[in-house]
Amino acid sequence: MVTDSTASEKNAVVGEQNVLLVDIGNTRIKYSLLCDDKKEPQSVSSIAELFKFIDSYEKISHIYLASVRNNEVSKEINTLCLPRKINFIEKHTEKSAFEIKNSYENVQKMGVDRWLAMVCAAEKTKKAFFVMDVGTAITVDFVVNGQHLGGWIVPGFNVMRDALVASTKKVSANDEIPTSFGVGTYTEECVATGCHAAVYGVYLSAIDYISSKQTDFDIILGGGDKKVFAFLESAVNIRPAHLVVQGLARYARKELSSIQA
DSSP, rough: EHHHHHHHOGGGSSOOOGGGEEEOSSSEEOOOOOOGTTTTEEESSSSHHHHHHHHHHHOOOOOEEEEEEOHHHHHHHHHHHHTTTTTEEEEOOEEEEEEEEEOOOSGGSSOOOHHHHHHHHHHOSSSSEEEESSSSEEEEEETTTTTEEEEEEEOOOOHHHHHHHHHHHSOOOSSSSSSSOOSSSHHHHHHHHHHHHHHHHHHHHHHHHHHHTSSSSEEEEETTTTTGGGTTTTTTTTEEEOHHHHHHHHHHHHHHHHOOO
């Protein structure tokens, strides 16, 4: 869906420094200028904070947005764009784009974060791949020869830990997230390392699955909690990415170049 929130004069010449990419996640809002899409996105907790940046920067002509929250959030941002004469473009999951074919029969059932993760990943490798987005939930999607095979949705580290504590009487936890693989020697550490092992198990299972389909493949890894895989950074076939933001960037560059052609 494309919603134009201003007159067409801003479409005339659009530089990458005038385009803002916005990722509305389950817990945080991340944003990046299109010209900075390779850098770590900025993160805020509210729409008000997002527009504080927009108003201070004063150069935004277009917002490309992806949201996994309810429609009211997108509507609020679109409404705030109107008086600022900012073009508002919200992206949704598609059946196919950028030579990727979605396996979902009803693509509206797939979160746009997963779709954009695949769009991002497909730009980084021409091999078969799985893309793993590690956040509140962990999503894994598998693509071979441009065909999406399917994927997994798994509780993230924090959700797993919090559910364990909430469902037991004498198990407690702290806020530490391990960055190396190991075991615990006291309860809180055992919970942390156990949840870490479960998350690592998803990664290993993904390798097993894609290896059964294709021997030569890449792994694209991103998400706000990707630090739980810090101990894997030296692996040659792992490519880090800012998945949703860089997926939005592909759409923005393609669509804006066609407008200005």
